Amino acid sequence: DIQMTQSPSTLSASVGDRVTITCRASQSISTWLAWYQQKPGKGPKLLIYKASNLESGVPSRFSGSGSGTEFALTISSLQPDDVATYYCQQYMWTFGQGTKVEI
Amino acid sequence: EVQLVESGGGLIQPGGSLRLSCAASGFTVSDNYMSWVRQAPGKGLGWVSVIYSDGNTYYADSVKGRFTISRDNSKNTLFLQMNSLRGEDTAVYYCARAVSPGEGLRYWGQGTLVTVS
Numbered sequence: 001d002i003q004m005t006q007s008p009s010t011l012s013a014s015v016g017d018r019v020t021i022t023c024r025a026s027q028s029i030s031t032w033l034a035w036y037q038q039k040p041g042k043g044p045k046l047l048i049y050k051a052s053n054l055e056s057g058v059p060s061r062f063s064g065s066g067s068g069t070e071f072a073l074t075i076s077s078l079q080p081d082d083v084a085t086y087y088c089q090q091y092m093w094t095f096g097q098g099t100k101v102e103i
Numbered sequence: 104e105v106q107l108v109e110s111g112g113g114l115i116q117p118g119g120s121l122r123l124s125c126a127a128s129g130f131t132v133s134d135n136y137m138s139w140v141r142q143a144p145g146k147g148l149g150w151v152s153v154i155y156s157d158g159n160t161y162y163a164d165s166v167k168g169r170f171t172i173s174r175d176n177s178k179n180t181l182f183l184q185m186n187s188l189r190g191e192d193t194a195v196y197y198c199a200r201a202v203s204p205g206e207g208l209r210y211w212g213q214g215t216l217v218t219v220s
């Protein structure tokens with residue numbers, strides 16, 4: 001089974017900072033990677049699919065990159081509304097363990 | 104408007120069975136890729152199972168042989184039959200829809216809590 005490893009587990013940054021979360025797959029998954037945002041008490045929300053495609057309605061400060069085994073989610077200018085936990089998912093299956101973003 | 108509404112959660116004793124339902128509206132379940140994802144209290148997301156539009160099904164190793172995903176086309180509803188439940192199955196269970204495989208789970212229900220104790 002393919003394992004997904006995110007880093008860091010927790011990230012603390014200031015408003016306006018550029019932040020990057022990484023996700024590593026245990027074997028190549030091409031660009032079959034999605035990113036989700038989950039706010040406390042809410043269900044997950046799709047942000048990025050196929051590694052770099054921005055979901056409709058998601059602010060352009062979010063971007064995704066990578067292929068093969070190394071992927072990244074970048075928030076170009078962190079906003080208070082971005083406080084959440086972020087998860088990667090390979091294809092239709094395994095999720096990463098999550099990265100909590102704090103301000 | 105796309106809607107997914109889960110039901111069927113509750114308190115169940117270890118070894119028991121429970122069937123979760125996910126009533127869909129605004130699209131046809133059988134034409135889509137439908138997943139169950141769970142989240143234990145205070146923990147991360149865990150993929151459980153998926154049923155493809157062609158009927159193929161896949162399961163996480165942790166539930167294989169105990170859980171069964173299915174759908175009722177006439178009711179436009181997704182199900183998750185959960186047998187031999189364990190304490191570690193305690194979680195909020197979400198159903199979710201992917202428009203195309205590998206394009207992420209775009210639509211999510213509100214979740215239903217299953218407590219095994």
